Amino acid sequence: xxxxxxxxxxxxxxxxxxxxxxxxxxxxxxxxxxxxxxxxxxxxxxxxxxxxxxxxxxxxxxxxxxxxxxxxxxxxxxxxxxxxxxxxxxxxxxxxxxxxxxxxxxxxxxxx
Amino acid sequence: xxxxxxxxxxxxxxxxxxxxxxxxxxxxxxxxxxxxxxxxxxxxxxxxxxxxxxxxxxxxxxxxxxxxxxxxxxxxxxxxxxxxxxxxxxxxxxxxxxxxxxxxxxxxxxxx
Numbered sequence: 001x002x003x004x005x006x007x008x009x010x011x012x013x014x015x016x017x018x019x020x021x022x023x024x025x026x027x028x029x030x031x032x033x034x035x036x037x038x039x040x041x042x043x044x045x046x047x048x049x050x051x052x053x054x055x056x057x058x059x060x061x062x063x064x065x066x067x068x069x070x071x072x073x074x075x076x077x078x079x080x081x082x083x084x085x086x087x088x089x090x091x092x093x094x095x096x097x098x099x100x101x102x103x104x105x106x107x108x109x110x111x112x
Numbered sequence: 113x114x115x116x117x118x119x120x121x122x123x124x125x126x127x128x129x130x131x132x133x134x135x136x137x138x139x140x141x142x143x144x145x146x147x148x149x150x151x152x153x154x155x156x157x158x159x160x161x162x163x164x165x166x167x168x169x170x171x172x173x174x175x176x177x178x179x180x181x182x183x184x185x186x187x188x189x190x191x192x193x194x195x196x197x198x199x200x201x202x203x204x205x206x207x208x209x210x211x212x213x214x215x216x217x218x219x220x221x222x223x224x
Binding site: 004008032034036041042043044045046049088090092098099100102103104105 | 143152153154155160162167200202211212213214215216217218220
């Protein structure tokens with residue numbers, strides 16, 4: 001079983017709709033969770049991180065964490081064509097580990 | 113602006129010809145990472161430094177070496193590149209107190 005799993009997509013969402021990206025992880029002790037956006041040929045860019053169960057909102061982005069279900073998601077409201085990218089979920093196994101485990105990413109396409 | 117810089121952005125080398133990739137940061141971050149990312153794959157951690165303490169991943173080939181002469185600079189040496197080493201090489205940094213990693217723009221390595 002992969003440590004961090006994401007649906008590779010592609011996920012196609014109409015412009016203006018809500019895009020929902022999902023990630024599950026295998027290590028129940030994981031503490032910190034990150035979402036990165038990666039445009040084709042570019043490096044990952046940090047969008048959000050979340051440590052506590054529940055929702056965390058930043059502009060059009062909302063991260064949701066459910067540690068009991070070992071599930072983290074990213075919602076993008078009012079999707080724009082510029083949101084078309086690959087979204088990487090990353091998990092820090094435990095505090096002080098200094099390392100992230102990345103999923104393979106979900107490719108999101110926003111359709112104008 | 114504080115940032116992570118990688119040079120060169122594109123590197124072409126011949127099979128077996130040593131190559132060095134560089135990363136510098138103006139963020140004064142304690143931790144520096146080197147990742148390898150191949151197309152449609154997750155970034156794969158090769159090694160990282162916490163200050164001068166070097167941490168090698170168990171599955172990083174001996175062909176890959178790294179140096180961190182000071183806080184600002186970190187180098188990735190590939191002693192004898194093979195065709196399978198063609199990839200994007202990503203440098204990332206973070207402070208010792210937070211968990212978020214910030215990536216440089218990457219170096220695209222081509223092996224002929």
